[in-house]
Amino acid sequence: MELSGAEIVSRCLAEEGVEFLFGYPGGAVLEIYDSIFKQDRFKHVLVRHEQAAVHAADAYSRSSNKVGVALVTSGPGATNALTGIATAYMDSIPLVVISGQVPSAAIGLDAFQEVDMIGCSRPIVKHNFLVKDVRELAATFKKAFHIAATGRPGPVVIDIPKDVTMARTEYSYPESVSIRSYNPPIKGHPGQIKKAAQLLADAKRPYIYVGGGAVQGGAAAQVTELVKMLNVPCTNTLMGLGALDGTDPNFVGMLGMHGTYEANLAMQYCDVLIAVGARFDDRVISVPGQFLSNPKKIVHIDIDPSSIAKRVKVDVPIVGDVKAVLTDLIAVLKEQNLKPNPDALANWWKQIDEWRKPNSLLYTPSTEVIKPQHVIETLWKVTNGEAIVTSDVGQHQMWAAQYYKFRRPKQWINSGGLGTMGFGLPAAMGAQLANPNAQVACVTGEGSIQMNIQELSTCKQYHTPVKVLSLNNRYLGMVRQWQEFFYGTRYSESYMDALPDFVKIAEAYGHVGFKVENPADVEPVLKEAFGPALKERLVFIDFRTDQTENVFPMIQNGRGLNQMDLPEHMRGMQQTPFENNRDYGNLC
Amino acid sequence: MRHILSVLIENEAGALSRVTGLFSARGYNIDSLTVQTTEDPTLSRMTIVTHGSDDVIEQITKQLNKLIEVVKVIDLNEADHIERELMLIKVRAAGKDREELKRTADIFRGRIIDVTEKTYTIELTGTGEKLDAFIKALDATAILETVRTGASGIGRGERILKI
Numbered sequence: 238m239e240l241s242g243a244e245i246v247s248r249c250l251a252e253e254g255v256e257f258l259f260g261y262p263g264g265a266v267l268e269i270y271d272s273i274f275k276q277d278r279f280k281h282v283l284v285r286h287e288q289a290a291v292h293a294a295d296a297y298s299r300s301s302n303k304v305g306v307a308l309v310t311s312g313p314g315a316t317n318a319l320t321g322i323a324t325a326y327m328d329s330i331p332l333v334v335i336s337g338q339v340p341s342a343a344i345g346l347d348a349f350q351e352v353d354m355i356g357c358s359r360p361i362v363k364h365n366f367l368v369k370d371v372r373e374l375a376a377t378f379k380k381a382f383h384i385a386a387t388g389r390p391g392p393v394v395i396d397i398p399k400d401v402t403m404a405r406t407e408y409s410y411p412e413s414v415s416i417r418s419y420n421p422p423i424k425g426h427p428g429q430i431k432k433a434a435q436l437l438a439d440a441k442r443p444y445i446y447v448g449g450g451a452v453q454g455g456a457a458a459q460v461t462e463l464v465k466m467l468n469v470p471c472t473n474t475l476m477g478l479g480a481l482d483g484t485d486p487n488f489v490g491m492l493g494m495h496g497t498y499e500a501n502l503a504m505q506y507c508d509v510l511i512a513v514g515a516r517f518d519d520r521v522i523s524v525p526g527q528f529l530s531n532p533k534k535i536v537h538i539d540i541d542p543s544s545i546a547k548r549v550k551v552d553v554p555i556v557g558d559v560k561a562v563l564t565d566l567i568a569v570l571k572e573q574n575l576k577p578n579p580d581a582l583a584n585w586w587k588q589i590d591e592w593r594k595p596n597s598l599l600y601t602p603s604t605e606v607i608k609p610q611h612v613i614e615t616l617w618k619v620t621n622g623e624a625i626v627t628s629d630v631g632q633h634q635m636w637a638a639q640y641y642k643f644r645r646p647k648q649w650i651n652s653g654g655l656g657t658m659g660f661g662l663p664a665a666m667g668a669q670l671a672n673p674n675a676q677v678a679c680v681t682g683e684g685s686i687q688m689n690i691q692e693l694s695t696c697k698q699y700h701t702p703v704k705v706l707s708l709n710n711r712y713l714g715m716v717r718q719w720q721e722f723f724y725g726t727r728y729s730e731s732y733m734d735a736l737p738d739f740v741k742i743a744e745a746y747g748h749v750g751f752k753v754e755n756p757a758d759v760e761p762v763l764k765e766a767f768g769p770a771l772k773e774r775l776v777f778i779d780f781r782t783d784q785t786e787n788v789f790p791m792i793q794n795g796r797g798l799n800q801m802d803l804p805e806h807m808r809g810m811q812q813t814p815f816e817n818n819r820d821y822g823n824l825c
Numbered sequence: 826m827r828h829i830l831s832v833l834i835e836n837e838a839g840a841l842s843r844v845t846g847l848f849s850a851r852g853y854n855i856d857s858l859t860v861q862t863t864e865d866p867t868l869s870r871m872t873i874v875t876h877g878s879d880d881v882i883e884q885i886t887k888q889l890n891k892l893i894e895v896v897k898v899i900d901l902n903e904a905d906h907i908e909r910e911l912m913l914i915k916v917r918a919a920g921k922d923r924e925e926l927k928r929t930a931d932i933f934r935g936r937i938i939d940v941t942e943k944t945y946t947i948e949l950t951g952t953g954e955k956l957d958a959f960i961k962a963l964d965a966t967a968i969l970e971t972v973r974t975g976a977s978g979i980g981r982g983e984r985i986l987k988i
């Protein structure tokens with residue numbers, strides 16, 4: 238069957254089972270838009286800014302098991318998409334982003350709306366393709382979806398010159414794909430897995446450190462089985478939250494810059510560490526030297542060899558898919574009936590419980606002013622811990638991560654690696670489209686929300702009844718916190734002056750808006766927002782929160798996991814193992 | 826330490842810029858880079874000379890392998906290998922220096938490939954050190970122009986890089 242390039246684009250998307258295409262039209266993609274008009278296999282979502290198209294596609298993927306897809310025009314459409322692409326790249330999210338390009342003959346001539354999208358996107362994609370010949374179009378789509386979703390996932394850009402969308406060719410969608418230079422590993426090396434099992438069995442202070450790879454790799458069940466079977470403590474990174482139920486007694490909280498006291502100290506003083514799809518990020522272990530100053534044996538499971546031994550040398554590298562490797566590891570442990578020494582483990586738990594006791598997430602409640610932590614705790618209560626929560630970037634993001642106890646993977650959607658303000662609202666929209674029956678909350682700040690607030694319009698058009706919780710502290714709070722700690726409270730350009738009336742904004746876009754200033758109103762308003770009367774409506778809640786609240790614990794740049802700044806009730810507390818267990822550093 | 830990496834890569838437009846982009850984005854060094862298609866026209870072979878600690882070289886190798894178009898990477902330093910570089914050098918060759926230049930070129934097994942009344946153009950292959958030594962052996966003021974390819978490398982004996 239002979240089709241135009243544009244028709245082939247639509248066909249390929251349909252073949253890949255694409256449900257939603259997030260995009261924005263323009264000259265270079267008009268042919269493609271015409272082909273979209275003539276089909277009904279997938280829906281197009283018209284965003285209000287290309288950055289939002291990519292974030293929405295990204296969150297669609299993060300909250301489902303599918304590849305997200307976005308379509309933008311050449312030039313400014315393509316450059317607007319770059320922040321979204323970089324966001325997905327840093328968090329290893331599978332996307333296919335289609336960009337229009339000027340006609341082949343005009344490439345290189347500084348044509349109208351010409352930008353070298355292949356060059357611009359190269360450092361922030363897993364791969365990209367410039368399609369020069371319509372006969373290669375279908376095979377390119379097949380490859381792009383395959384590359385995006387397999388191995389370490391990531392965004393793939395397909396740049397299509399306009400003449401290619403107009404040219405015609407015989408169409409058939411390839412059934413399979415094989416790329417000789419691309420063969421991502423799946424199974425881990427059995428010998429290495431045995432070594433890991435033995436290390437676990439010999440451990441006195443074992444610790445499981447789980448990251449975004451376990452969420453992406455669908456390995457939450459295996460993580461849970463391993464943790465419960467051995468009864469070992471487990472922490473999640475910001476990207477790994479939900480891989481183990483946040484209310485599970487074996488869960489010691491998130492670790493890292495704003496991790497809990499117990500999660501960070503366990504990371505520092507464990508003797509055997511199993512890293513599962515986590516990449517020893519600088520916001521997690523801070524300085525490698527300090528982290529390794531208490532010796533430990535490290536097993537690192539990751540599908541990407543370049544994640545292993547990048548910042549920290551490990552003893553047992555295992556290259557493979559988390560799910561496959563954990564399944565094999567669990568099998569070996571069971572077969573050989575290996576488990577850590579019960580007395581040592583009990584001692585370790587005793588230590589961890591002591592670290593837990595002071596509760597590093599304790600904050601001072603108030604009846605005068607709304608505490609941001611209280612809003613998140615109430616959100617958890619009102620949604621029974623079942624909502625999909627997206628967030629923007631800043632203090633509110635950390636409070637959402639700390640206080641919403643995620644039950645499942647793919648329930649928490651945020652920009653961790655790039656830290657992109659403006660992510661939250663388009664992400665909520667994408668997550669709601671992927672999960673039409675779920676409750677979706679977007680936790681944001683008055684700064685971040687203004688970076689993509691125009692998407693309230695898209696939410697109206699596509700009936701995505703997300704609930705926006707803006708923790709409005711009238712500050713770029715995370716910046717203000719750093720200025721308070723490190724710049725002598727010189728709040729340079731971090732005060733958000735001239736804020737709009739957010740209730741009116743919400744209403745102007747056709748939504749429901751509430752302003753909440755009294756702590757007593759937090760719960761009733763959230764109940765109303767998530768209640769049956771407003772089930773079909775987007776509700777924007779402007780919470781006037783405590784302006785100067787800070788996120789604790791905090792690890793300052795250059796400090797170690799046992800050098801946290803602790804909340805007031807724990808100031809000065811020692812960050813070493815307690816007396817009865819003082820033999821730590823030298824074991825191993 | 827200096828390492829010489831051999832890379833088999835799909836012979837596709839843009840593949841080279843992925844490699845060079847990777848080096849600049851991650852702050853790795855490229856001392857030299859050569860590339861040409863192989864006997865199989867779908868593949869190109871690159872020789873990259875770089876330097877760095879063992880950890881850095883390990884990351885470079887992993888990052889190169891991660892590029893979708895890269896088929897294989899080997900570090901030639903891991904075993905015996907041969908490397909060669911080609912230099913074309915144009916020298917002033919007038920009067921009494923003319924004979925001396927010819928002799929020096931002969932000693933280094935260089936070939937004179939272009940001649941005018943006042944100049945010689947000499948072709949020389951060898952390791953980088955040999956080419957350096959040749960340049961040193963000449964009177965600096967006599968050198969008009971040099972152009973060097975950078976090293977190409979291959980494993981010794983049975984060691985073969987192929988798919």
Ligand SMILES: Cc1cc2nc3c(=O)[nH]c(=O)nc-3n(C[C@H](O)[C@H](O)[C@H](O)COP(=O)(O)OP(=O)(O)OC[C@H]3O[C@@H](n4cnc5c(N)ncnc54)[C@H](O)[C@@H]3O)c2cc1C
Nearest residue numbers: 448449450454475476493494495514516540559653654656
């Ligand atoms: C304001 C702010 C504060 C932050 N503070 C913290 C903090 O306190 N704590 C914290 O943890 N983070 C924090 N972050 C996030 C941090 O920047 C990193 O994004 C995050 O720590 C990385 O998480 P990760 O190690 O799980 O890796 P990810 O980025 O999720 O990477 C996943 C890893 O798993 C691998 N992988 C993927 N799929 C598979 C598979 N199928 N099988 C095997 N491996 C796979 C990948 O190769 C990769 O190495 C903060 C970010 C911001 C913006």
Ligand SMILES: Cc1ncc(C[n+]2csc(CCOP(=O)(O)OP(=O)(O)O)c2C)c(N)n1
Nearest residue numbers: 631632633658682683684685712713714715
């Ligand atoms: C696009 C972008 N610009 C700048 C930053 C730097 N930054 C990180 S947090 C933050 C403040 C965010 O303010 P707000 O959304 O009000 O959240 P709060 O910290 O007050 O909760 C800024 C400016 C960023 N992460 N992203």
Ligand SMILES: [Mg+2]
Nearest residue numbers: 682683712714
């Ligand atoms: Mg704020």
